[in-house]
Amino acid sequence: MKFCEIRAAESEEEIQKALELRRMVFVHEQHMFEENDLDEYDDGAIYLNAWSRRKDLLIGTVRCYRDKEKPNVWWGGRLAVHPDYRTRGIGVYLIRAAIETVKNQQASRFLASVQLQNIELFKKLGWEPIGDIFFFHGHPHQIMEVDLNVFHVSPQSARRKQQAVEAL
Ligand SMILES: CC(C)(COP(=O)(O)OP(=O)(O)OC[C@H]1O[C@@H](n2cnc3c(N)ncnc32)[C@H](O)[C@@H]1OP(=O)(O)O)[C@@H](O)C(=O)NCCC(=O)NCCS
Numbered sequence: 001m002k003f004c005e006i007r008a009a010e011s012e013e014e015i016q017k018a019l020e021l022r023r024m025v026f027v028h029e030q031h032m033f034e035e036n037d038l039d040e041y042d043d044g045a046i047y048l049n050a051w052s053r054r055k056d057l058l059i060g061t062v063r064c065y066r067d068k069e070k071p072n073v074w075w076g077g078r079l080a081v082h083p084d085y086r087t088r089g090i091g092v093y094l095i096r097a098a099i100e101t102v103k104n105q106q107a108s109r110f111l112a113s114v115q116l117q118n119i120e121l122f123k124k125l126g127w128e129p130i131g132d133i134f135f136f137h138g139h140p141h142q143i144m145e146v147d148l149n150v151f152h153v154s155p156q157s158a159r160r161k162q163q164a165v166e167a168l
Contacts, residue, residue, distance in 0.1 A: 004059060004090055006097045009047035018047045018061040025080040032137045037078065041065045046105075048097050050081070050090050059085040062094045064101050072108040079112075095125055103148055110148055116140040126150060 009015045019038065026037040042063065050060030060081040067073035076098045081090045102110045114122050116133065119142050123129075127144040134141055 001089065001093050003053055003088075004050050004085075004093065005053055006048055006050050006060075006093060008101070009049050014049060015047055017058045018049055018063070021058055021061050021082060022078050022080050024082075026078065029083065030139070032139055041075070041077070046101055048094060048101060050094055052085070058082070060090045060094050062098050064098050064105075066105070070109075072106065074102040074105065074107040074110050076102070076110065076112040079118075091121065092125065095122075099146060099148065107148060109145060111143055111145045113141045114144045116142065119144070122146075 007014075009018060019036070019042075022037050026032045027035065042065075045063040045065040048062050048064065049058055051057065052059050060079075062076055062079040064074055064076050067075060076095070079091060079094060079098075081094070099110060111130070112122070112127070113136060114127070116139070119129065122144050125146070127146045130143045130145050134143075
């Protein structure tokens with residue numbers, strides 16, 4: 001993506017930037033947590049950070065971590081895009097980067113607890129719901145899974161491809 005680059009955090013400083021953005025979104029915007037959203041899954045998680053190329057500013061983040069009981073199963077979570085940079089494809093870019101990351105870790109399954117209002121976004125990307133909706137910190141969530149054997153195309157690039165085909 002032209003204006004944004006996704007990199008796995010390599011330093012404590014880069015992890016702290018991700019945690020700051022998460023605090024802004026999940027504590028102050030969504031009021032899902034009172035002070036911070038850290039939990040036991042942050043320890044050892046891979047943080048994928050989306051940086052604005054122009055401003056060296058963190059504009060999105062997502063974490064991926066291994067299931068504690070089933071090591072080949074990975075979870076994605078705490079997906080957050082800075083409010084000023086939403087609906088520009090960064091969320092999708094992060095989800096696709098997370099899929100590539102867990103594939104490189106030889107994951108056999110990739111799951112996420114998705115907030116109700118985001119289920120459609122994930123469905124568009126090929127994720128499927130598993131089980132019933134449940135409440136986490138007062139917010140309805142749905143566990144969703146993506147088939148790691150399928151090649152994933154973003155809605156934007158699918159649209160671009162369709163337009164290119166139609167122009168032929
Ligand atoms: C959810 C979130 C990460 C999406 O990030 P984003 O960068 O705005 O999403 P994108 O721009 O990549 O969205 C891509 C597509 O999904 C659509 N979309 C975005 N959010 C959506 C939603 N909640 N429901 C349905 N569609 C959505 C966009 O309109 C766009 O559609 P298009 O390709 O047809 O144009 C962002 O809104 C956010 O940080 N929200 C607050 C925290 C949160 O809810 N985290 C997710 C927890 S599961």
